[in-house]
Amino acid sequence: MSLSTLEALWVFSEEIRKSRFRAIAGPIDSPDQAQAFLRAHADLQATHNCWAWKLGVQYRSSDDGEPGGTAGRPILAAIETQGYDRVMVIVTRWYGGIQLGTGGLARAYGGCANKCLQQAPRLPLVVRTPARCNCAFNELALVRLRVAEAGGEIIGERFDANGVDLELALPPSGFSQLAEQLAQLSRGRITLLAA
Structure with a gap:
């Protein structure tokens, strides 16, 4: 159930x-x-x-x-x-x-x-697990879109000189697919990590 x-x-x-x-x-x-x-x-x-x-x-x-x-x-x-x-x-x-x-x-x-x-x-009740990643400023809009499509939420954003650190809450079933999409989007630079 x-x-x-x-x-x-x-x-x-x-x-x-x-x-x-x-x-x-x-x-x-x-x-x-x-x-x-x-x-x-x-x-x-x-x-x-x-x-x-x-x-x-x-x-x-x-x-x-x-x-x-x-x-x-x-x-x-x-x-x-x-x-x-x-x-x-x-x-x-x-x-x-x-x-x-x-x-x-x-x-x-x-x-x-x-x-x-x-x-x-x-x-x-959608159970979500914490995750995090870092992206460049110009990738942020696409990352937000991919997170939403995966059924996740962005619960925190921290901007610095190198880009944006994101805190995410993701459904466990969408984690691996999102990790793959973000890696493709950034040519392997964005790594999705379980927090």
């Missing part, structure tokens, strides 16, 4: 045995963004704001006062099961007076997160 992220913020609400649950899912690019997302979307008047996020190999979750393992882990499982990355989900609960039990809580939190993510607009 190829990984996806979210195109934009998405909200899903449901009532389970008189408790209201609201899932808010959104894209994140760093642990700091996850903390900012939590501050922006947690409802301090609610009974619980349980959450999970996944960012590559990093992940975190919180039960926010619910019994251990009944909220954060089911939310994280929903993110992973649906093939998402670079995503945070907060499931907020307003207690309705009926106990759900540990199994019921896990189903409620995981289910609400699952339904939210199923309905949210997906964006394919």
Whole structure:
């Protein structure tokens, strides 16, 4: 399964045995963004704001006062099961007076997160690897074009007296073809290096 992220913020609400649950899912690019997302979307008047996020190999979750393992882990499982990355989900609960039990809580939190993510607009996550190269000033426009055609991005340019040092982010599948194109373009002078 190829990984996806979210195109934009998405909200899903449901009532389970008189408790209201609201899932808010959104894209994140760093642990700091996850903390900012939590501050922006947690409802301090609610009974619980349980959450999970996944960012590559990093992940975190919180039960926010619910019994251990009944909220954060089911939310994280929903993110992973649906093939998402670079995503945070907060499931907020307003207690309705009926106990759900540990199994019921896990189903409620995981289910609400699952339904939210199923309905949210997906964006394919393109994994890119860092690379670098150096080109002459007169080659820069063509190098930019070739990088874009390979599905890559130029994330940094540093100009000096000898030309331009470029920092790139490339899909792994396009690395060797781009290396060959840049070598041909410059008669062997431009070397694409993994950073």
